[in-house]
Amino acid sequence: xxxxxxxxxxxxxxxxxxxxxxxxxxxxxxxxxxxxxxxxxxxxxxxxxxxxxxxxxxxxxxxxxxxxxxxxxxxxxxxxxxxxxxxxxxxxxxxxxxxxxxxxxxxxxxxxxxxxxxxxxxxxxxxxxxxxxxxxxxxxxxxxxxxxxxxxxxxxxxxxxxxxxxxxxxxxxxxxxxxxxxxxxxxxxxxxxxxxxxxxxxxxxxxxxxxxxxxxxxxxxxxxxxxxxxxxxxxxxxxxxxxxxxxxxxxxxxxxxxxxxxxxxxxxxxxxxxxxxxxxxxxxxxxxxxxxxxxxxxxxxx
Numbered sequence: 261x262x263x264x265x266x267x268x269x270x271x272x273x274x275x276x277x278x279x280x281x282x283x284x285x286x287x288x289x290x291x292x293x294x295x296x297x298x299x300x301x302x303x304x305x306x307x308x309x310x311x312x313x314x315x316x317x318x319x320x321x322x323x324x325x326x327x328x329x330x331x332x333x334x335x336x337x338x339x340x341x342x343x344x345x346x347x348x349x350x351x352x353x354x355x356x357x358x359x360x361x362x363x364x365x366x367x368x369x370x371x372x373x374x375x376x377x378x379x380x381x382x383x384x385x386x387x388x389x390x391x392x393x394x395x396x397x398x399x400x401x402x403x404x405x406x407x408x409x410x411x412x413x414x415x416x417x418x419x420x421x422x423x424x425x426x427x428x429x430x431x432x433x434x435x436x437x438x439x440x441x442x443x444x445x446x447x448x449x450x451x452x453x454x455x456x457x458x459x460x461x462x463x464x465x466x467x468x469x470x471x472x473x474x475x476x477x478x479x480x481x482x483x484x485x486x487x488x489x490x491x492x493x494x495x496x497x498x499x500x501x502x503x504x505x506x507x508x509x510x511x512x513x514x515x516x517x518x519x520x521x522x523x524x525x526x527x528x529x530x531x532x533x534x535x536x537x538x539x540x541x542x543x544x545x546x547x548x549x550x551x552x553x554x555x556x557x558x559x560x561x562x
Contacts, residue, residue, distance in 0.1 A: 268298060268353075278352040278417060280406050282306070285339040285346065294336040294513045294553040299351035302424060303327035304399045305387075308345025311338045314383055316542040316549075321347075324387035326395060328428065334509050336553070348399055352421050385431065398423050449487055452477055456488065456496070464503045465527040470496040504528060505541050512550045519546050 268275035279299070285291050291310065303312075309322040314335040321327050327347075329335055331354060339345055390396070398420040405413040405420070456473040473496060474484035488496050508526045511517060517525070523534035538546050 275353070277356045277414075278350070278421065280348070280350045280402055280417075282403070283347050283349050285310075285344040287344050288339050288342050291337040291339050294334055296332055296334045296510055296513070297351070298331055299353055300331045301329035302350045302421075303329070304348040304350070304395070306346040306348060308339070308341035308343060310345060310347060311340055312383065313337075313552075316544060319383045321384045322387075324390060324396065326385040326390060326428075328383055328385070332506060332510075334513055334553070348403065350399070350402060350421065350424075356418055357422060357425055382432070382435075385428070389431065393427060394423060395427065450491055452479065453484075453487060453491055456484070460500055460503055464500065464507060465525055467527070468500055500527075501537060502541075505538060508534070508538065508546070509542070509549070512546055513553045522546070 269279055270276065283291065283303075294313070303321065303326070305321050305323045305325045305327075307323060309320060312319045312321060312327060312329070312335060314329060314333060319327070320340070402417050402420045405416045455476040459473050459476055460468055470485060470488075471481055473488075474481045477484055479487065485496065488499070492499060494502070504526045508522055508528075511522050511525070515522070519535070520531045523531045526534070528534035528537070535545055538544075538549070542549060544552070
């Protein structure tokens with residue numbers, strides 16, 4: 261069974277900037293097969309327990325737990341209870357938060373942890389950490405506004421999503437989770453690096469180089485390298501590898517291409533090098549990852 265990138269829901273041909281619904285499950289088993297999309301996704305547990313596959317590992321969540329799924333990350337969800345269960349789903353495009361910024365610029369600002377997985381970043385925030393916060397209220401208000409659709413509901417929903425977004429960032433910051441916070445204040449430097457982000461996104465399947473990226477940004481190689489690491493807390497090569505592996509992960513669940521063809525199409529110099537990096541970043545080989553996703557999906561048709 262193959263999986264394609266989930267399409268954006270549209271109204272009158274225009275992609276919706278946010279969608280929300282209550283996900284119900286009648287029993288145990290696969291709730292949703294492996295997939296990915298452009299939306300940042302937040303789940304809020306309502307009844308019984310589920311597990312989320314994300315970032316090469318499984319994460320358990322239940323009532324009043326908050327779950328974050330970064331945009332573009334492959335994930336699937338299983339129900340763990342024979343009685344089934346339910347959870348709230350809120351998806352929103354990055355532009356909903358920073359509509360006046362370009363996508364490449366967003367990657368170096370506060371939105372970066374929501375666009376890709378960060379080291380030590382929690383995927384499930386337990387209900388104990390959410391006590392005496394506004395999370396439950398904001399989630400309920402988002403669904404109430406979406407249901408009633410009163411005048412200005414879009415503004416209200418955006419504000420409530422923004423409140424959840426801000427709370428998560430501050431929660432991570434208070435826990436000492438490094439999100440390159442010092443780099444966020446240097447907006448001018450981030451803007452200078454924007455051509456490098458676009459360059460990698462558009463040319464990841466070719467031999468991209470830090471020297472060419474520096475030229476596009478109008479910087480010397482040494483200044484570019486220092487600035488890039490300052491903004492993202494990773495060097496240029498690590499960033500390119502992360503982008504290539506993310507694209508490879510998507511192809512593994514959306515196509516039947518051979519591992520060799522997939523490695524070439526994502527810009528890796530050799531199949532063995534691709535397998536080594538995938539194993540290092542995802543804790544399993546590309547074949548194991550594809551088999552795991554297909555095995556999970558097969559339960560849907562049984």
